[in-house]
Amino acid sequence: MLEIQNIHKSFGETTVLSGVDLQIGKGDVVVVLGPSGSGKTTLLRCINFLEKADKGEAIFGDIQVDLHQASKKQIQAIRKRTAFVFQNYNLFNNKTVLENVTEGLIIGRKIPKEKAIEIAKNALNKVELEDKYTAYPAELSGGQQQRVGIARAVALSPDIILFDEPTSALDPELVGEVLEVMKTIAKEGTTMLVVTHEMSFAKDVANKVVFMDGGVVVEEGPPKEFFENPKEERTRKFLRRVLPDDFIYHI
Amino acid sequence: MPNGLDIPFLIDTFFVALTGVPIAMLITIVSLLIALPLGFLLALTRINRMPILNQFSRVYVSFVRGTPVIVQIFIIYNSVPLLLGTIFEKYNINMNVYEVNPIWYAFIVFSLNTIATLIEVFRSAINTVSKGQLEAAHSVGLTTAQAFIRIIIPQTLVVALPNICNATVNLIKATSLGYAMSLPEITLKAQVAANASYNYIEAYIAIFIIYLLICSLVEYAFKRYEKRLRKYQIAPAA
Amino acid sequence: MEKYFDATYIWESIPALLPFLKVTFMVAGLSVLFGSLLGLLLAIMKLGKNKLSQQIAHGYTTVMRCTPSIVLLFLIYYGVPAIFINFGINLNDMSSAFFVVITFSLQFGALMSEVIRSAYESIDKGQYEAAVSVGLSNTQAYGRIIFPQAFVVALPNFGNALLELMKEGALAYTIGLIDVMGKANLIIAGNYNSHALEIYIGLSLIYWVLSIMIEQFFLKLEKIFSKGRKDLKTA
Numbered sequence A: 001m002l003e004i005q006n007i008h009k010s011f012g013e014t015t016v017l018s019g020v021d022l023q024i025g026k027g028d029v030v031v032v033l034g035p036s037g038s039g040k041t042t043l044l045r046c047i048n049f050l051e052k053a054d055k056g057e058a059i060f061g062d063i064q065v066d067l068h069q070a071s072k073k074q075i076q077a078i079r080k081r082t083a084f085v086f087q088n089y090n091l092f093n094n095k096t097v098l099e100n101v102t103e104g105l106i107i108g109r110k111i112p113k114e115k116a117i118e119i120a121k122n123a124l125n126k127v128e129l130e131d132k133y134t135a136y137p138a139e140l141s142g143g144q145q146q147r148v149g150i151a152r153a154v155a156l157s158p159d160i161i162l163f164d165e166p167t168s169a170l171d172p173e174l175v176g177e178v179l180e181v182m183k184t185i186a187k188e189g190t191t192m193l194v195v196t197h198e199m200s201f202a203k204d205v206a207n208k209v210v211f212m213d214g215g216v217v218v219e220e221g222p223p224k225e226f227f228e229n230p231k232e233e234r235t236r237k238f239l240r241r242v243l244p245d246d247f248i249y250h251i
Numbered sequence B: 001m002p003n004g005l006d007i008p009f010l011i012d013t014f015f016v017a018l019t020g021v022p023i024a025m026l027i028t029i030v031s032l033l034i035a036l037p038l039g040f041l042l043a044l045t046r047i048n049r050m051p052i053l054n055q056f057s058r059v060y061v062s063f064v065r066g067t068p069v070i071v072q073i074f075i076i077y078n079s080v081p082l083l084l085g086t087i088f089e090k091y092n093i094n095m096n097v098y099e100v101n102p103i104w105y106a107f108i109v110f111s112l113n114t115i116a117t118l119i120e121v122f123r124s125a126i127n128t129v130s131k132g133q134l135e136a137a138h139s140v141g142l143t144t145a146q147a148f149i150r151i152i153i154p155q156t157l158v159v160a161l162p163n164i165c166n167a168t169v170n171l172i173k174a175t176s177l178g179y180a181m182s183l184p185e186i187t188l189k190a191q192v193a194a195n196a197s198y199n200y201i202e203a204y205i206a207i208f209i210i211y212l213l214i215c216s217l218v219e220y221a222f223k224r225y226e227k228r229l230r231k232y233q234i235a236p237a238a
Numbered sequence C: 001m002e003k004y005f006d007a008t009y010i011w012e013s014i015p016a017l018l019p020f021l022k023v024t025f026m027v028a029g030l031s032v033l034f035g036s037l038l039g040l041l042l043a044i045m046k047l048g049k050n051k052l053s054q055q056i057a058h059g060y061t062t063v064m065r066c067t068p069s070i071v072l073l074f075l076i077y078y079g080v081p082a083i084f085i086n087f088g089i090n091l092n093d094m095s096s097a098f099f100v101v102i103t104f105s106l107q108f109g110a111l112m113s114e115v116i117r118s119a120y121e122s123i124d125k126g127q128y129e130a131a132v133s134v135g136l137s138n139t140q141a142y143g144r145i146i147f148p149q150a151f152v153v154a155l156p157n158f159g160n161a162l163l164e165l166m167k168e169g170a171l172a173y174t175i176g177l178i179d180v181m182g183k184a185n186l187i188i189a190g191n192y193n194s195h196a197l198e199i200y201i202g203l204s205l206i207y208w209v210l211s212i213m214i215e216q217f218f219l220k221l222e223k224i225f226s227k228g229r230k231d232l233k234t235a
């Protein structure tokens, strides 16, 4: 459903992505792992054109675009099929919770207001924020803000939702509520590309794990295989560093 | 004057006006020396909500910041002789109040004005230096006075420096109003020079350049100093 | 020359001065209008990618920051007609309000360019990214998300710039504008320079009340626009 081919991206002298390929099928939950600075965020941003890749292609169902020189129309078309959940939420500070969700529906998708509000309320109920419609982002906890961020993405019913470390800005006790919501929407068949350091999420929810390091994909595979039987030395090293000793046996 | 500028006159006036610079700088420095400590102390009375002094500072700041400097100058220039006259008469002091050097008026006006600005500058700067700093100082056995001198004030100054720079530039510019007190500073000197020949444009270009030079230099000096301070001190998070 | 203090002059001066606020307001209003347009242009130059126009805009702001109002005022008053006479246009009979508005528009423009620039820069670029990621166009992202937030940030600084303008505007009397300040000087001259102190005190009361009103007005506005949005105010 989404295929990324040969993405390259440098910032001045530093090369961040050097030829990344990625295949995601409908309903897949793909988790991207990798040390900090390995280019995970940049990969997601290039897919959504928040960053312009130096080279690369995306095949998105029936559309195929050059990631380096996409037209405005193509960019809009891809963005209509994707949604982004940001590490630091990026809720619109000047809009209420409900307006945060309806904004993209009414203005971006031209959905009639009545209908948009109905969709937005459904999405917010799904993330258990039915009592916060009229609150402003500044009045919410981090966990609540991120759940609005997820509702905002879900409401657009995109073909795929891109998550960039959605829980890493949260206090530890708030991580659970956000992961729960992500699990729920994954079970509903939402296609997701998730950058995260939450290994349990990767193990329980993903059907594919991709390990990136130094701007390339080092290894990828189903989570069971990936965690129990990593093939590459670099992967093993990374897993030893980030996993508790009894991770595999416990979960 | 369709034939362009009288360049020789411009250059002459530039040097005439330059002789007004020392007076302008003297006023600036004296006013700052008076206003810096007083502004800081009054800022403390605002922060600690000291009765009477707090209200007084509030009204004082509001008035000075709410009225034009030129009006403040006229008020001081007209009221001080009146006051002094009464006092001299009462105590039989034989002195003519109209022979007082106008620079004294300038000191008073610009100090009073700068104090008001600095109260606000220090108030917000002190607020950004966290309360934790005072508590930490107490916890290692410093007295409140020591904590202020060694911990709080140095940090406050770093935070306040850009605004003190602004206040200084504004003060230098405000000395151009010294003409209203017959003070022979930069602007008045140039005006007098121009009066004879009606070469006003040249005169104002000359002093325009002088103010530009002085203020840029002052800003540059403050920036340099700020950089040096920041090297040794981690600025407290705002 | 009588040299005693008589408070009745204060109360008598105020009603005589108040009608001339009209002139003060008119000159200030026009300067705010033209100055804001100039400030917007300068801010766009500063935020744009072109290095040369960045430098021009920053240089202009520095020059304005370093020039006393009275110097700028006279420079414009004598300089502008001298320039225009070279093109055969005679501005010598223009009203002094004309030169006052030019002067303070130039000055206010520099102030506003900094107000606009810093307000714009205070908005996290994630706001723009989130907007386009939910399908808003570039224009919609700016119009609906960035500018409304920047506006709230700019409000108090705009209020301060306005106060500054009003106070500096008092110097317009030096080139003959009859606003409240100019009228006060006329009254004093009419009294053969006696009781100047009382008149100036009356004048200062007018300015003071006006400043407090402007300040309160902007505090109210800020409250209305930042309702419930705490981090906008602290941003």
Ligand SMILES: Nc1ncnc2c1ncn2[C@@H]1O[C@H](COP(=O)(O)OP(=O)(O)O)[C@@H](O)[C@H]1O
Pocket: A011, A014, A016, A034, A035, A036, A037, A038, A039, A040, A041, A042, A043
């Ligand atoms: N806008 C940028 N300008 C310059 N360098 C950047 C920029 N964005 C990211 N980088 C650099 O690219 C590298 C990869 O960043 P990122 O994609 O954020 O990694 P990750 O998300 O895996 O931690 C880092 O070294 C980072 O410093």
Ligand SMILES: [Mg+2]
Pocket: A040, A041, A042, A165
């Ligand atoms: Mg990242």
